[in-house]
Each structure stands twice: as C-alpha cells, then as structure tokens.
Amino acid sequence: MDATLREGGTVRSDASIVTGIPASRGIAAGPVRLVHGVDDFDSVQPGDVIVCGTTDPAWTALFGIAAAVVTESGGILSHAAIVAREYGIPAVVAATGAMAALASHRDVSVDGTTGCIRPLTRPDIDAAPSGVVKPHERQAPDGPRLEQFPARAARHPPRRIRGYPSGGRPIPNAPRPR
Structure with missing residues (x-):
C-alpha cells in the first residue's frame, strides 16, 4: 500500500x-x-x-x-x-x-x-x-452504574416513589451491557 x-x-x-x-x-x-x-x-x-x-x-x-x-x-x-x-x-x-x-x-x-x-x-x-x-x-464495566442503584437495591427513596405514576410498584433490574 x-x-x-x-x-x-x-x-x-x-x-x-x-x-x-x-x-x-x-x-x-x-x-x-x-x-x-x-x-x-x-x-x-x-x-x-x-x-x-x-x-x-x-x-x-x-x-x-x-x-x-x-x-x-x-x-x-x-x-x-x-x-x-x-x-x-x-x-x-x-x-x-x-x-x-x-x-x-x-x-x-x-x-x-x-x-x-x-x-x-x-x-x-x-x-x-x-x-x-x-x-x-473485553471486560464488563468494573464499577456499578449510578442509574442502577435503586433497581439493584429493590428499594427506592420514599420521595421518589410518591412521584411515580405507578404508585411505587417495584422496578425490575435494569439490563447491564457486557
């Protein structure tokens, strides 16, 4: 070339x-x-x-x-x-x-x-x-992602829950890329 x-x-x-x-x-x-x-x-x-x-x-x-x-x-x-x-x-x-x-x-x-x-x-x-x-x-990300903290804990801050239209139903775990 x-x-x-x-x-x-x-x-x-x-x-x-x-x-x-x-x-x-x-x-x-x-x-x-x-x-x-x-x-x-x-x-x-x-x-x-x-x-x-x-x-x-x-x-x-x-x-x-x-x-x-x-x-x-x-x-x-x-x-x-x-x-x-x-x-x-x-x-x-x-x-x-x-x-x-x-x-x-x-x-x-x-x-x-x-x-x-x-x-x-x-x-x-x-x-x-x-x-x-x-x-x-390739390696997966080595640290937690901030947007997944509430989903992983299966508990949510009460102030945020009151604001959800769903009335605070549990949010399933968010998918995580490799």
Whole structure:
C-alpha cells in the first residue's frame, strides 16, 4: 500500500485508510461489515467491525457483538459514541467517506484512541498486537452504574416513589451491557 494517502483534500503520511474523531478508547481488529440499515443486521457476525453512516437506538443490539464501530457522521456525544463507551468497544465517528474507503478492505484495525482505521492482513489479526483487545477478551464495566442503584437495591427513596405514576410498584433490574 502506498504510504501516502489523500483524504478530504489533505495528504496523510501514515498508513491509515481513513481517520475520524476518536469516540471510545481502545484498539480492535476484525473483518469490515458495511451496514446500510436494519436490513443488513443479520449479516453482522461476532467480531465484525461495523461501518455505517450513523446509528440510532435500534442499532444498540449490534454493539454487543461488534469488535468496533466506525460511523461517517456524529461526534463524541452521538449515539454510536455513547453506546460504544458503555459496551467497552472502540469507536471512531465522523470518519467521512469511511463506507466507500473501507468497502474494498477485508480486515482493518480500529484505534479508538487516535481515530485511525488501518488495513490488516489475516496474519496481523491472528497475531494481534498486545494493545488489541479481541471481542471475547473485553471486560464488563468494573464499577456499578449510578442509574442502577435503586433497581439493584429493590428499594427506592420514599420521595421518589410518591412521584411515580405507578404508585411505587417495584422496578425490575435494569439490563447491564457486557
């Protein structure tokens, strides 16, 4: 591959295919899966790098099996960025032209810390560098989430209960991402 790539009118001297805004820290590698919409959800396999235009709440289920997410639009407070951080997977957002640029690549490495997406060969993935976290090696969040405290305790502060339209019926445990 040529060491100099032209992106968005600027010349890059590294081997990145495309760059964007780093939205969720970490490095992951895997096969590229272009997802244009909900009709493509069935094609996503565990460990795929999801590349799409944008995401919305209907896409959340895909984050549980994806190695990383790359979107062409968004920012650090976009849906893809927030959910990727919650699931502990790398994400790069606002990677203009990512779907077109990554369509011809089989495997890529996504660096959610720098915002770079680089091409890989199959041996690179099998012998992943020490910084790459494979999907099956991800760790769940190591601390409790504040929004789950009342649900986990199965008791709620009396002032909040009086304000609930349900009259204070118990709230089931909230689901927790991996």
